[in-house]
Structure formats: C-alpha cells, structure tokens
Amino acid sequence: RKTENKELLAAVTGAIWKCPSYRLAIKTEMMIENLVKNLSSDSEELQKHCASAIFKCAEDEETRNLVRHHGGLKPLATLLRKTENKELLAAVTGAIWKCAISKENVTKFWEYKAIEMLVSLLTDQPEEVLVNVVGALGECCQEQANRAIIRKCGGMQPLVNLLTGTNQALLVNVTKAVGACAIEPENMMIIDRLDGVRLLWSLLKNPHPDVQASAAWAICPCIENAKDAGEMVRSFVGGLELIVNLLKSENKEVLASVCAAITNIAKDEENLAVITDHGVVPLLSKLANTNNDKLRCHLAEAISRCCMWGTNRIAFGETKAVAPLVRYLKSNDVSVHRATAQALYQLSEDPNNCITMHENGVVKLLLGMVGSTDEILQEAAAGCIANIRRLALATEKAKYG
Structure with a gap:
C-alpha cells in the first residue's frame, strides 16, 4: 500500500472494493486514510477506484466519520468539477451520497459549495450519475439551508422532471429529494406549480414497492405544506381510491407510508368522508x-x-x-x-x-x-x-x- 506506482495502485484498489470481505479490512487497516490521500492523485483511474471504495464502504457510520476525519470531503467536492469523466463522476457522486448520510458531513459539503455543484449535475448526465446526485441531494436537503440553496440554484424544475423517469433507483431517490424539499413552503409552491404532487401521486401506481413507499412518504410533506391541501388532493381524479387500495399491499414500508399519507389526507373533512366511502376503516382495522x-x-x-x-x-x-x-x-x-x-x-x-x-x-x-x-x-x-x-x-x- 505504500507503492508509488499509480497503475498498480489503481488496479489493487479496484480489486479490493469489488470484494465485500475486504470492506471490513479497509476500515481496520487504516486504509481509509490512504484512499482519501489518493483522491488528490493526478491519476483519474486511481481517483475513481478510491471514490468507488468510499462509495461502497460509507454505508457504515464509522467509515463516514473517518473520511471526514482524514479530510476526504473537500477532495470529493472538488472532483465534482471533473464532469467529462463519467465513470469518475459516478464514483465521486456515489461517495458524496453515502457520506452525506451523516449530518456533520453535510455541513462540510455546504462549506465546500458541493450542493450548488450537485444541482448543476441534475441534467444531461447518465442515469448512473443521476441516481447518486439525487441521492446526495436527498440527504443534504434534510438541512433547511440546503433546501433553500436547491431552490435558488434552480434545482426544483430538474428534480421534478426526473419524477417522470422509469429507473427504479432514481425514482426512489428523487421522490425522497422532492419530499424533503417540500418541507419548505416556498419550494412546495414551485413543486405544486410544476405539477410535482400529481407526478408523485401517479408513482403510487408504480409496480415496485420501494417506489410506492418513497412516493407516499414524499406526499406527506407536500400535503402538510400546500396552500389548500384538501382541494389539491381532491383534484387528482381517482387519487384517494388509489391510496386507500394500497392498504392491501403486502409490503410493510408501503403500508407505513400509506398510513402516514392517509393521516395527512384525513385532516381535510371532505377527503376523510371520501376515503371513508372507499372503505378505509376496515382496511386499517385489518392491519391492526x-x-x-x-x-x-x-x-x-x-x-x-x-x-x-x-x-x-x-x-x-x-x-x-x-x-x-x-x-x-x-x-x-x-x-x-x-x-x-x-x-x-x-x-x-x-x-x-x-x-x-x-x-x-x-x-x-x-x-x-x-x-x-x-x-x-x-x-x-x-x-x-x-x-x-x-x-x-x-x-x-x-x-x-
């Protein structure tokens, strides 16, 4: 690991991160420090493999903290400028996404202006990059300041546009990001104007339970922060029947998210009357x-x-x-x-x-x-x-x- 041969280093690092049993070794062997150091290498191949290794390992909290501790967040943010090398960009955005699961790291990314750079990558990118960019934004906009940055950088429109896609992983991430943005009333006005809530609602028909659940979770803040939520919900023809019928799902996450959405819908008396007519009571009771x-x-x-x-x-x-x-x-x-x-x-x-x-x-x-x-x-x-x-x-x- 002390070798200076960049081709050899790149090959070794590439081999390591593909092997799950080495992920533990990466953490214990102080290898995170070396991965971080090589993010600043002048070999893009080596940078890519190091970022990929971080992407794969940073599901783990200890790894995320080590990356920050060894100063790895700044070089990751800097690498977002290398937009020509799509493989490198996919690895870097993946690493940022997973590192952003920790709040302390999000604060650093904010300092390094990574949010603005991520927003600029919401268009004209391969799906592999988009999945990671949107995943990273979804984590970053758990913080209020970043929700405003996304709006000010013009990120709402491209985010809502991505709700019409078909890639399952991308849809799960983009619904989470749109839902987090909707916590901000100013963002919610834009989402509503762009017909984003209707698009979220239509994703409840998606065959993948992960997408259904993610869409239902995103609908909750939309209803909470809409100007006239009751009227908005009523405007979706067949929307209330659709959400009530999802209570027949076998998937626990879908059921929990749909119950949360129903709690919000039922705050409006007229809509509560409609879902009652659609049989919400026996369906909820059946889940008890x-x-x-x-x-x-x-x-x-x-x-x-x-x-x-x-x-x-x-x-x-x-x-x-x-x-x-x-x-x-x-x-x-x-x-x-x-x-x-x-x-x-x-x-x-x-x-x-x-x-x-x-x-x-x-x-x-x-x-x-x-x-x-x-x-x-x-x-x-x-x-x-x-x-x-x-x-x-x-x-x-x-x-x-």
Missing part, C-alpha cells in the same frame, strides 16, 4: 395485528385521525381494531405509545370500545403513562381512562340507581 413498530405508529395515527368522521369510531370497534391496539401499549417504542394512546382516546368516545379496552386490560397499561413527561401521551392516556371511568360510573348508576 402487526408487530412492526413503524407500521403500528403510523397506523394508530391514521386510525386516530379517521375517528373524526361519522360513525368511524364505532366501525373500528365492529371491525375488531380495538383489542390489537391495546397490545401496542406493550411496545418498547415511545412514539408507538403516543400514537396508540391518542387513537384509544378517540375510540373511547364510543361505549362499546371502552368495554373492549377494559376487558383487554387497558387501564393498567395507561395508568403508567399518565405520569409520562410527554404531554401529548399524558393527556391522551388520562382522557382515555376518564372516558372508561365515566362509562363505568354511568353503568353502575343505571344498575343500582
């Missing part, structure tokens, strides 16, 4: 027997929100959603507790649901949560217990006068 905490959390939120219409509270009881929800309170995840307590509070407005909850031992589980430091959880738990208590007192009064 799950051990997946991510799904539990978003499902409980969706149930809570859907209770706000008509006789949906009663319908959730009739379709057997209540008892499984009580079991969610035994999860170790606090966010599951919070969402579930809110759902149970809403459901407890119906006497029959109170009886089911009581029979399933909900009071003991909720009592411990009344003392929670999380105010939302505390209030929901107390409210649910109060409703059960009120019903018990009314029953006794009726019985004994």
